[in-house]
Amino acid sequence: LSVTPSTTRSSGSPTGSRADLDPYRTTLANGLVVLVKETRKTPAVSINLAVRAGSVCDPGDAPGAMHLLARVIDRGTKARSAEDIAEQLDGRGVSLAINVTRHLFSMACTCLAADFEAVLSLLVEIAIAPAVPQDELTLRKREVMTSIRQDQDNPAVRAVEALMALLYGEQHPYGRKIRGTVEAVESLTRERLLDLHAERFTPGAVTAIIVGDIDARLAVAVVERAFGRWHAPACPPPPPAPFAPASVRRRRVVTMMNKAQADIAYGFVTIKRSNPAYYAHWIMNVTLGQYALGGRLGDSIRERQGMAYDVSSVFDASLLEGPLIIRAGVSPANIDRTIASVDRELASMRDEGITEKELDDTRRYLIGSMPRSLETNAGIAAFLQTIEVFELGLDYDRRLPDLLAAVTVHDVHAAARQVLAPERATVVIAGPYQEP
Amino acid sequence: MEPSIRSVILDNGLKVFVREEHTAPLASVWCWYKVGSRDERPGQTGVSHWVEHMNFKGTTNIPRDRVKGIIEQFGGTWNGYTWIDQTTYFETATHDALDRMLFIEAERMARCLYHPDDCESERTVIISELQGGENDPDQLLDQELTATAFKAHPYRHPTIGWLSDLESMTRDDLYGYYRRHYIPNNATLVVVGDVDQDDVLRRVEQHFGAIDPGPAPGRIRTIEPEQTGERRVTLRKEGTTAYLKVAYHAPAAGDPRFVPALLLDAALTGAKGVNLWSSFRGQPPQRRARLYRAIVERGLAAAVSGQLMPTADPFLYTLSATATTGTPLSSLEAALAEEVDRVRREGITSLELERSRKQLQARLVFDADSITNIAHQLGYFETVADVDLFAGLPSRIASVTLDQVADAARELLGDSNRTVGWFDPLPTDGVAHRGSNDAGRD
Numbered sequence: 001l002s003v004t005p006s007t008t009r010s011s012g013s014p015t016g017s018r019a020d021l022d023p024y025r026t027t028l029a030n031g032l033v034v035l036v037k038e039t040r041k042t043p044a045v046s047i048n049l050a051v052r053a054g055s056v057c058d059p060g061d062a063p064g065a066m067h068l069l070a071r072v073i074d075r076g077t078k079a080r081s082a083e084d085i086a087e088q089l090d091g092r093g094v095s096l097a098i099n100v101t102r103h104l105f106s107m108a109c110t111c112l113a114a115d116f117e118a119v120l121s122l123l124v125e126i127a128i129a130p131a132v133p134q135d136e137l138t139l140r141k142r143e144v145m146t147s148i149r150q151d152q153d154n155p156a157v158r159a160v161e162a163l164m165a166l167l168y169g170e171q172h173p174y175g176r177k178i179r180g181t182v183e184a185v186e187s188l189t190r191e192r193l194l195d196l197h198a199e200r201f202t203p204g205a206v207t208a209i210i211v212g213d214i215d216a217r218l219a220v221a222v223v224e225r226a227f228g229r230w231h232a233p234a235c236p237p238p239p240p241a242p243f244a245p246a247s248v249r250r251r252r253v254v255t256m257m258n259k260a261q262a263d264i265a266y267g268f269v270t271i272k273r274s275n276p277a278y279y280a281h282w283i284m285n286v287t288l289g290q291y292a293l294g295g296r297l298g299d300s301i302r303e304r305q306g307m308a309y310d311v312s313s314v315f316d317a318s319l320l321e322g323p324l325i326i327r328a329g330v331s332p333a334n335i336d337r338t339i340a341s342v343d344r345e346l347a348s349m350r351d352e353g354i355t356e357k358e359l360d361d362t363r364r365y366l367i368g369s370m371p372r373s374l375e376t377n378a379g380i381a382a383f384l385q386t387i388e389v390f391e392l393g394l395d396y397d398r399r400l401p402d403l404l405a406a407v408t409v410h411d412v413h414a415a416a417r418q419v420l421a422p423e424r425a426t427v428v429i430a431g432p433y434q435e436p
Numbered sequence: 437m438e439p440s441i442r443s444v445i446l447d448n449g450l451k452v453f454v455r456e457e458h459t460a461p462l463a464s465v466w467c468w469y470k471v472g473s474r475d476e477r478p479g480q481t482g483v484s485h486w487v488e489h490m491n492f493k494g495t496t497n498i499p500r501d502r503v504k505g506i507i508e509q510f511g512g513t514w515n516g517y518t519w520i521d522q523t524t525y526f527e528t529a530t531h532d533a534l535d536r537m538l539f540i541e542a543e544r545m546a547r548c549l550y551h552p553d554d555c556e557s558e559r560t561v562i563i564s565e566l567q568g569g570e571n572d573p574d575q576l577l578d579q580e581l582t583a584t585a586f587k588a589h590p591y592r593h594p595t596i597g598w599l600s601d602l603e604s605m606t607r608d609d610l611y612g613y614y615r616r617h618y619i620p621n622n623a624t625l626v627v628v629g630d631v632d633q634d635d636v637l638r639r640v641e642q643h644f645g646a647i648d649p650g651p652a653p654g655r656i657r658t659i660e661p662e663q664t665g666e667r668r669v670t671l672r673k674e675g676t677t678a679y680l681k682v683a684y685h686a687p688a689a690g691d692p693r694f695v696p697a698l699l700l701d702a703a704l705t706g707a708k709g710v711n712l713w714s715s716f717r718g719q720p721p722q723r724r725a726r727l728y729r730a731i732v733e734r735g736l737a738a739a740v741s742g743q744l745m746p747t748a749d750p751f752l753y754t755l756s757a758t759a760t761t762g763t764p765l766s767s768l769e770a771a772l773a774e775e776v777d778r779v780r781r782e783g784i785t786s787l788e789l790e791r792s793r794k795q796l797q798a799r800l801v802f803d804a805d806s807i808t809n810i811a812h813q814l815g816y817f818e819t820v821a822d823v824d825l826f827a828g829l830p831s832r833i834a835s836v837t838l839d840q841v842a843d844a845a846r847e848l849l850g851d852s853n854r855t856v857g858w859f860d861p862l863p864t865d866g867v868a869h870r871g872s873n874d875a876g877r878d
């Protein structure tokens with residue numbers, strides 16, 4: 001699957017009757033990709049307009065710019081007031097969720113099937129022609145600055161933010177905060193946001209994902225009608241930013257004496273999603289910190305030692321080398337014991353790998369969980385977005401079991417040796433704690 | 437509800453609901469118990485939730501170290517939760533796991549182990565859960581607000597329990613509570629998915645039929661006396677953000693005034709899902725809602741929300757707002773009170789009623805998107821009220837009149853029925869950072 005062919009092409013079947021996902025994909029003449037999956041479960045449709053305009057597109061001096069744009073983009077277009085948009089959505093029971101991640105700016109909602117055309121047209125208008133009225137910008141800035149200050153009082157957020165800044169450096173797009181800083185948000189102007197929008201919102205950067213009780217051909221026709229006349233030159237992706245991999249262990253404390261317990265974030269930089277070793281890393285992480293409430297880490301720290309309610313690890317390989325982050329919320333008295341337990345579990349997995357039984361269990365779990373993750377319209381939409389962003393192919397749901405089945409204990413051990421190095425771990429503790 | 441629900445009651449009193457949904461090769465099994473934090477006596481607050489945790493720690497026929505992995509082999513997920521009226525457990529997995537899921541729930545009902553070592557290690561896990569919650573000022577305020585709004589009904593204490601009770605309860609307290617409440621005649625089993633109703637009922641009989649019923653636990657019968665004057669609570673603690681909460685005693689799920697109150701809430705803060713779980717799923721559509729316009733669009737609050745849950749006894753309708761930086765809580769409270777008073781005097785408009793209806797009806801459709809959510813919705817209503825109440829919701833929502841909403845506003849939103857909570861942050865003394873690149877430190 002190539003991402004943006006210049007001519008219209010399609011694959012899959014518009015009606016898709018098999019149990020396989022078999023989505024319908026086509027590229028409009030202007031480069032915009034449409035992905036549709038019909039389902040007949042509820043008379044509803046999930047829409048996701050995903051734009052390759054995540055926080056990696058924030059200008060170096062304006063962290064949080066894309067996030068602020070997300071807060072204000074639906075507050076008025078060249079033809080409609082904010083009130084009118086609000087009435088159109090609220091009146092149909094639709095809540096539009098506009099979310100910015102590192103790589104994507106997505107506008108997602110679920111509407112009744114009967115409202116599909118009206119809602120999609122409105123979303124397209126918002127995406128193409130936002131007005132960013134000054135009074136709206138002033139209000140939304142205040143909200144964002146308040147939420148940044150709320151985050152500053154949240155040990156879990158502080159721990160992960162500090163960890164990412166240490167792992168990647170504060171200038172790297174993964175090291176910066178998606179919401180930015182109070183100062184940066186305050187200084188962003190309407191003109192700057194509109195320029196950024198004009199630069200990054202182009203047809204070739206958009207994937208329209210539509211899942212639900214809607215005829216695929218009709219859905220494509222509606223998208224084509226709404227988006228087809230939109231033309232804008234593509235903008236090259238931001239240049240890859242360098243970062244220095246950790247060579248020593250680092251430890252940082254964010255003291256928050258007003259809190260009841262501490263959050264630990266412990267992590268590494270890993271690989272890109274396109275790395276062939278991705279599947280071995282994925283299985284390694286699930287075994288380490290996810291399988292059945294927290295994997296090996298959950299067994300040790302929660303089940304056997306009773307130290308934490310929340311303990312898990314997250315592996316987020318992406319377009320750039322993503323992190324593996326282990327998190328736990330613990331009493332200040334148990335910080336060192338918890339970190340020592342994490343060290344022990346990592347060293348054990350690095351030195352000995354995982355067992356055949358663990359590999360088999362994890363694999364069966366991941367393969368078996370596919371019907372569940374593809375049960376809802378929103379779940380299918382998320383899966384299609386992943387396929388598109390990482391160029392996994394329209395048959396990815398059929399290939400995934402084989403990709404997982406091909407992973408051996410040796411592959412997982414190799415992944416563990418590459419990533420799980422306590423001596424090079426970066427560890428952040430945020431909470432009611434000061435280094436002795 | 438269009439698809440048929442089969443319901444039976446076994447000889448031992450277990451209620452069973454089965455609904456076939458052949459949209460995906462999955463099945464979801466939920467076992468609900470009419471026990472929650474409202475059933476706890478002083479000194480034992482938090483016992484319902486702790487018991488829930490212990491019921492994942494092995495049974496006579498599921499060794500402690502084999503609990504995890506049974507459902508995962510079918511790609512499944514499992515969990516449980518405890519709230520004021522109910523405790524529930526579920527598994528959702530591929531449909532071939534049906535028998536395993538029923539086996540697990542039957543074991544959980546009758547044969548959990550409560551090993552003393554597990555009780556001890558879970559004590560500290562739960563204290564960690566409590567302290568993690570206390571890190572959130574909004575949650576802390578909610579706990580204090582509820583404790584202030586109720587002076588007699590056991591809804592007043594938090595589901596997680598008070599710390600000293602968590603520190604002092606014993607294994608026997610936990611086990612005794614488990615044995616009193618985990619009996620078939622206090623439970624409802626819900627199965628939804630790609631199953632055959634007759635097959636499910638046969639298997640349910642096999643797994644649960646031999647479990648003996650017990651004496652009905654009986655609930656604490658305290659009725660909260662009518663509130664006769666406004667109550668206030670102010671938390672002053674270091675923090676970065678100010679929070680306001682205003683709670684009103686609200687009708688129970690089975691009260692005819694409940695559905696008009698749902699429409700009132702939709703007009704004030706936007707419609708959300710009508711149960712504990714689905715109410716948290718995503719932001720409600722609320723840009724045109726009264727309170728959003730009165731306080732968020734005027735820059736006084738960064739967010740506003742309303743919560744009205746179906747509960748067995750009258751609980752609270754709570755309005756919450758996050759003050760924007762620099763906005764005094766008094767200004768935020770005054771603006772919120774002004775709008776609430778207006779609605780109390782004038783009711784809502786027919787346009788607002790129409791919008792609220794449409795939102796709630798749409799939300800009921802959106803929430804039926806997975807077998808897990810469908811099963812949750814059925815079990816939730818049966819446990820706090822009656823499953824028929826849920827089935828009748830769409831028509832009741834459609835038939836609510838402007839006068840009924842106005843009556844709900846008048847009864848609910850009175851000053852003397854109100855408890856106001858402030859989280860008024862004290863300045864943090866700068867957050868210290870210390871770092872090191874000391875390879876040998878750990």
